[in-house]
Structure formats: structure tokens, C-alpha cells
Amino acid sequence: MHKNNHKLRIGIVGAGNIVRTRHLPALKRHPDVEIVAVSNSTYESSENFCREQSLSALPMRDWAELVALSDIDIVWIGTTPYMHSAVTISALEAGKHVFCQARMSMDLAEAEEMLAASKRYPELVTMLCPPPFGLRGDLMVKKILAENYIGGPHHVRLQSFTSNYLDPSAPAHWRQKIEISGLNILTLGIYVEVLHRWLCDITGVFAREKIIYPVREGYEVIIPDLITVLCSFENGAEGVLEFSGINALTQGDRLEIYGSAGTMTYDFSANVVQAGKVGDRALHVVDVPPELEGEWRVEEDFLAAVKSKGRVRPHPTFEDGVRYMRVVQAVADSRARNEWVAIKS
Secondary structure, eight states, X not given: OOOOTTSEEEEEEOOSHHIIIIIHHHHHTOTTEEEEEEEOSSHHHHHHHHHHHOTXXXXXXXXXXXXXXXXXXXXXXXXXXXXXXXXXXXXXXXXXXXXXXXXXXXXXXXXXXXXXXXXXXXXXXXXXXXXXXXXXXXXXXXXXHHTTTTOSEEEEEEEEEOOTTOOTTSOOOGGGOHHHHTTOOTTHHHHHHHHHHHSOOEEEEEEEEEOSOOEETTEEOOSOSEEEEEEEETTSOEEEEEEESSOSSOOOOEEEEEESSEEEEEEXXXXXXXXXXXXXXXXXXXXXXXXXXXXXXXXHHXXXXXXXXXXXXXXXXXXXXXXXXHHHHHHHHHHHHTSOEEOOO
């Protein structure tokens, strides 16, 4: 392979469904981007990906060999969390920009190692994949809160229920395997990231959990099927966050923020914002004007940052990731100790 100064050359580590369906279509729309190497879970799957998606790309047996290629500019990590830290740090040490799929890491210690590595190479761009939840109304929610429309928030409720793990005869999903997913539970980290973006940092947690089906096809599951988290926020608000993978006939994920002057809700399934002030008869739907309507620009934002030669820092940053991994770690510690855990920044 020979360096082409007119194109950004990408090596993909982990070319599963999320890369195929979400990232690759956007990357292919950029004429100045080229997929040059792919390392998937097996060499055969790497070959299949290259045959189907990028005939000019080189399938590779080992991700470490891909990272070491001299003419790759970007390492695009699409693996599950257990590989994120090792691949990220190796890629940075090899002088590559890094895009890493969420969740950031297995635990807080790995997240902090990734952040420390990124600080050693400030000329390299790093970015985590953001959650798509709340993307459409993101700026409108921030506007409502910034304008103090509902007053100072004092109570937060979030529910994220699915029936994905309701069938006891189904095999364990990779997200239910701690050796692959780490301390991440259901959509906990995803929504903590959203709450941090809209409100402020969570400063303490107390978690209660339940495993309804502890054995799946002989595999012992130790990641909870459902969990409830009491939490406090830096602004003084209190929160109740509920997550479940075993709830039938669910109505969709929902956030409620209660303030001193009113209430705001977000229906994540319908991407609908509602708000109301004290004295209103009911909440009303908030129209999101086109100029405030968010859209998926993840790949464009990362590539623009790389082209800026570090002048632009795309979000979520590794600092953002460490912030939500602190909460994920604290929830795990609270579960283990059955006590309130304060979170120190």
C-alpha cells in the first residue's frame, strides 16, 4: 500500500453490524476517504466484508498488524468494549487518529488509561461514538433548560425498558456477558451520557438490581436483567433511573425533568419534547424548528476534526467518556457493597 496524500485512509477493527449499517454508509459518501484494511473477528469474516463492501481493502488476520500499517491515518474501532482500550492505546502509540465505538471501555480504569494515552498524543484526534437517543431534540432541550423555562430542575425520572431478554430460553446476548461488555448494564451508560449533556454530572448513586434468568444455555449471567439507580446531580437535583431488558409490552424510553417553574419530558421513541409551566392545564408538544433539529453527523464531525489537524475537538471526547464511566463504575461498586457511592470528578 502506498500513501495517498489526498485521501484519509482508514483501517477498521471490528466490522460488525454497527459499522456496516451506521458508519460505513456515511464514510462511503466521502470521496476523500478510503477503507484500506479490515480486521474482523475472523479472517474469513474480514475477507467477506472486503468482498462485499470494499474490494480494494486488505483483509487482515490480526488487529495489531493493522494498527502497525504505516499508511493508515485512522483506526476505526467497531468492536465490543473488551477490545476498546487495547486497540485505542496501540493505535495512538502508532500515530493514528482513533474513532471508538461506545461504550467506552470495560470499566473506569480502562477509560482513564485511554484518556491518559490521548493526552500523550494531543496532535491525534480521538472521538467516541455518541448515543443516537435524543439527537433530534438535543438543541431544543438545551435551549429550554438554558432559558430557565421550567426553573431549576429538582427531580429527574428516566425509564428505559425493553423485552430483549424476556425469553428465558434465548442464549445470553454479548451485552449480558461481563467478559465482553464489562461493567456496562443495559442502556445505563448511554442515558447517563445524555443526562450529563443536558443537565450536569451525577455525583452519587445507590443501585438495586435483579437477575431474573441467571442461566442461559449453560452460561451464568451476572449482569442484571433490571436495575434501579437513585442518583444525585451536581445542581442539587435528585433522580430515579430505571432500566430493564425483561419488561413486556413496554411503551418506549422516557425522561421527565421537574423544575421549580414547570416540567419537561422527552419521548425517546417518538423524539417528541413536551413542556409546560406551573398554571398550564397540561404539557404541550414543543415544535423543534429546522435550525435546531439535530441529525446524525458523527462521521462528518470526526473527519472534519482530523482534517482540521487537531484545531477542532469532536464530541463525545474521551473526557466525556470518563465522566459516564465514573457513573457506570459507581453503580457497580454500589451493587457490590449495597451502599451509596459518591462520585468524585
